[in-house]
Amino acid sequence: MEQLVTALRAIGEPTRLRIISLLARGELTVSELVSVLGQSQPRVSRHIKLLASAGIVERLPEGTWVFYRLADHGQGQKIAQNVISLLSDTDRIMARDKERLDAVKHARTQAANTYFAEVAKDWEHIRSLHLSESSVETALRETVGSRRFKSMLDIGTGTGRILEVFGQQTDHALGIDLSHEMLNLARLNLELAGLSHCSVRHSDLYSLPFETARFDLVTIHQVLHYIDEPKAALTEAARVLAPGGLMAIVDFAPHQLEFLRDQHAHRRLGFTDAEMEDWMRAARLGKISHLALRPKTTKENAQHLTVKIWTGERVATPVSAREKA
Ligand SMILES: C[S@@+](CC[C@H](N)C(=O)[O-])C[C@H]1O[C@@H](n2cnc3c(N)ncnc32)[C@H](O)[C@@H]1O
Numbered sequence: 001m002e003q004l005v006t007a008l009r010a011i012g013e014p015t016r017l018r019i020i021s022l023l024a025r026g027e028l029t030v031s032e033l034v035s036v037l038g039q040s041q042p043r044v045s046r047h048i049k050l051l052a053s054a055g056i057v058e059r060l061p062e063g064t065w066v067f068y069r070l071a072d073h074g075q076g077q078k079i080a081q082n083v084i085s086l087l088s089d090t091d092r093i094m095a096r097d098k099e100r101l102d103a104v105k106h107a108r109t110q111a112a113n114t115y116f117a118e119v120a121k122d123w124e125h126i127r128s129l130h131l132s133e134s135s136v137e138t139a140l141r142e143t144v145g146s147r148r149f150k151s152m153l154d155i156g157t158g159t160g161r162i163l164e165v166f167g168q169q170t171d172h173a174l175g176i177d178l179s180h181e182m183l184n185l186a187r188l189n190l191e192l193a194g195l196s197h198c199s200v201r202h203s204d205l206y207s208l209p210f211e212t213a214r215f216d217l218v219t220i221h222q223v224l225h226y227i228d229e230p231k232a233a234l235t236e237a238a239r240v241l242a243p244g245g246l247m248a249i250v251d252f253a254p255h256q257l258e259f260l261r262d263q264h265a266h267r268r269l270g271f272t273d274a275e276m277e278d279w280m281r282a283a284r285l286g287k288i289s290h291l292a293l294r295p296k297t298t299k300e301n302a303q304h305l306t307v308k309i310w311t312g313e314r315v316a317t318p319v320s321a322r323e324k325a
Contacts, residue, residue, distance in 0.1 A: 003055075007079050010054035015039065016047050017087065018097055020070065023057060024084045025101060026229050027069040036100040056080050064258060105228070112226060115265040116179040131295050131307050136250065137165050139293055140221075143309050144248055149217040155205050155237055156223030160186030160198070167195040170217065176203040205233050208240050213314075216245040224251050225268045231279045238283035243316035247285055249276065253292060253306040276310050285312030 010016060015037065022028060022036060034044050048068055051057040055076030060067040071077040087094060140162075149170040154162045157175025159182060167173055167190075177183050177200065186200045203209050206229065218241050224230040234249075241247055252270035260266040273290050280288050293307040 003075060004079075007054040007056060007076060010050045010056060011079060011083055013047075014093075015043075016051055017083070018093065019044075019047055019051060020056065020080050020084060021087050021094055022097055022101055023068060023070045024080075025098075026232075027060070027067045028101075029065055029067055032101075032104050033068070035104050036097055038100075065261070108228070112265045112267075113179060117181045119264075131293065131305060136293060136307050136309075139291060140248060140250060140309055141165065143289075143291060143311055144217070144246065149246075151215045152217040152219070153208075153210070153215040153237075153240060155208075155218065155220045155233070156226075157186055157200055158182045158222075160189045160200060162219050162221045163190060163198045163200070164193050164195065166217065166219070167193065167198045171197065173198040174215075175200040176205065176208065178202070178204055206236055208236055210240045212239055213242040213245075214240050216242050218245065218247045219250075220247075221250040224249065225266050225270065227267065230268065230271070231282070234279045235283045238280075238285055238314060241285075241314040243314050245314045247280070247312050247314070249280075249310045251276075251308060251310075253308050255305055257305065270305075271308070273308075273310075276308075280310065280312045284315050286315040288312040 011020065018037060019033060022033065028036075030041060030044055030048060033048070034041050037044055048057060048059075052059050052068075055071055055074055056079060057068050057076075058071050060069065070080050089095065089098075144166070146169065149166070150172065152163070152166055152170040152173040154160070154166075154173065154175040157163060157177045158179075160175050163173050163175045163186070173195075175186055175198070177186070180202065183200050183202060190196075190198045190200070201209075205223070205227070218237050220233070220237060224233060227233055234247075237247060254270040254272055256269065258269070260269065276290070277288050289311050291309045293309070295304045295306075
């Protein structure tokens with residue numbers, strides 16, 4: 001009861017209600033909350049601290065940034081969800097917060113899009129800066145295996161490189177990306193590689209324009225660290241994966257290279273196996289495996305990045321039902 005009273009006290013305050021309503025729309029940093037709420041950083045931090053100690057909000061430190069999100073388990077989660085369901089979308093203050101949040105997210109997306117548009121041509125170079133591209137591709141091919149796929153989707157395809165890697169073992173392959181510049185390069189690359197059964201289209205990875213269970217291979221190569229909601233992206237990717245289909249995710253292990261945020265628009269500095277596996281399981285992926293590709297550390301590459309490959313298969317029934325069986 002004591003815990004419940006603490007949680008209810010923490011949530012029962014106007015600014016803190018606004019904070020949980022904002023976090024219901026995704027992970028945010030304190031400075032993003034400050035811009036939306038229009039209050040000072042120390043004040044917002046104090047509110048967040050109270051919510052975190054009541055178990056309603058989780059703190060995710062990552063390098064010099066800290067993300068906050070609603071608790072995804074326990075009593076704090078239940079309380080937050082119940083309270084959120086009582087909040088009205090038509091409330092004047094909440095509606096204004098939502099508008100400001102949309103503006104903050106829009107500005108962030110614009111910055112990332114501008115970056116992608118600017119680097120589209122140099123991308124082939126940038127993607128190979130940290131680890132030999134060919135060794136990652138070889139490991140990815142080995143992990144996926146030589147089986148034939150009827151239909152493949154590459155999410156955040158960029159210049160279409162991953163479509164080229166698997167193009168020969170698929171009957172039909174599609175890549176999607178939000179950047180028109182990237183898509184132009186991908187079209188050119190696929191044409192040059194003679195892969196006429198591979199194509200690309202403009203789409204947002206959060207709402208894929210495909211029916212459920214359409215693909216038997218889905219790849220997400222070096223995309224998740226750029227985006228706000230990797231879990232939502234995985235859930236949407238798993239939706240279009242057929243039962244028994246394979247999902248392969250390539251991204252970085254946790255690292256400390258802050259310059260990737262400032263200079264290359266990275267939002268997340270890698271992912272732990274635990275969080276990736278949690279998200280995969282929540283997206284009804286089973287048979288999860290992971291592989292770490294560590295470069296040899298030398299004086300020249302003291303600041304190296306470890307690339308990870310996570311794979312999972314879409315299960316036909318909810319994982320919990322399978323586990324019980
Ligand atoms: C680092 S590039 C990786 C490209 C490619 N997968 C590769 O490894 O060469 C990340 C790509 O994700 C795309 N992207 C970012 N946010 C996206 C979104 N919301 N929907 C679709 N694509 C997105 C970017 O435009 C960019 O082309």
